[in-house]
Amino acid sequence: MNIGEVSRASGLPAKTIRYYEDIGLVRPARGANGYRDFSDQDAHKLAFLGRSRSLGFSIEECRTLLSLYEDRDRASADVKALAAEHLDRIAQKIDELQALKSTLETLVTRCHGDDRPDCPILDDLAGRDALTA
Amino acid sequence: MNIGEVSRASGLPAKTIRYYEDIGLVRPARGANGYRDFSDQDAHKLAFLGRSRSLGFSIEECRTLLSLYEDRDRASADVKALAAEHLDRIAQKIDELQALKSTLETLVTRCHGDDRPDCPILDDLAGRDALTA
DNA sequence: CCTTGACCTTCCAGCGGCTGGAAGCCTCAT
DNA sequence: ATGAGGCTTCCAGCCGCTGGAAGGTCAAGG
DSSP states (O other), rough: HHHHHHHHHHOHHHHHHHHHHHSOOOOEEEEEEEEEEEHHHHHHHHHHHHHHHTTTOOOOHHHHHHHHOTTOOHHHHHHHHHHHHHHHHHHHHHHHHHHHHHHHHHHHHHHSSSSSSSHHHHHHHTTTTOOOO | OOHHHHHHHHOOOOOHHHHHHHTTTTEEETTSSSOOEEOHHHHHHHHHHHHHTTTTTOHHHHHHHHHHHHHHTHHHHHHHHHHHHHHHHHHHHHHHHHHHHHHHHHHHOOOOSSSSOOOOHHHHHHHOOOOOO
């Protein structure tokens, strides 16, 4: 399996797959011509990585997940802990974004948005705290 | 005003302030000794930038906001449009994160998390789609 | 057999927004 | 005079790719 094929199969760009090899996430064989030669297992790994990344796990977390995946003696508790930690971070990020959102909503609502220069948004940014919180 | 002082006043690290000068967001004067010499206006600008950044605006958006702030003939509509656009992106990001969150919650809930190896989280990542959506 | 075009290879640079560290100058108090 | 703490510049690195240049390889068509 050439890189293009496995790229199509996994949905990952070829560049990304090469990068994953660079950082040691996959180790495809090489053909006589120097081309990478991916096994089905390699393709499967890449799909696993793609899915893990799409769930927002960092590369290092993906590396850990992959090693857990390949370890038949793993404890599911380890996987769960990793995922739970990630979940917490996401929840926290959502909270932060929602705080931003409500601040911005207030500001945007207050700004009349016409051709005159006075603007509560700029006033807030400048520290004349219309709301700040 | 030296950089340390304006750093304390604005809450921005000195490194960040130097970086902002590098990219042309502020242009502090220089003393005879080569030290940056910040005016009150410079300090005010930096506070403005800090607040804008903390609301999640990109550096380029901050640059635009700053130029609008300094333009007495601005139309508040321009500011509002920029903020509204930013707000949309944040709302979209929140939606994405919430989708992630609910997927992860389901997975984490399903995993018993003990010392046995079988794990619905890994099953999902591997594509044996327990839920996927 | 030659060309074309699609594929593959490596390597280097850049994105955003800082941040850390090295090496060296300046300033002020003791 | 010395030492601590500030200031300066410059270069490198973070993350996770992504783009592009320069060149090798392969299969099909003329």
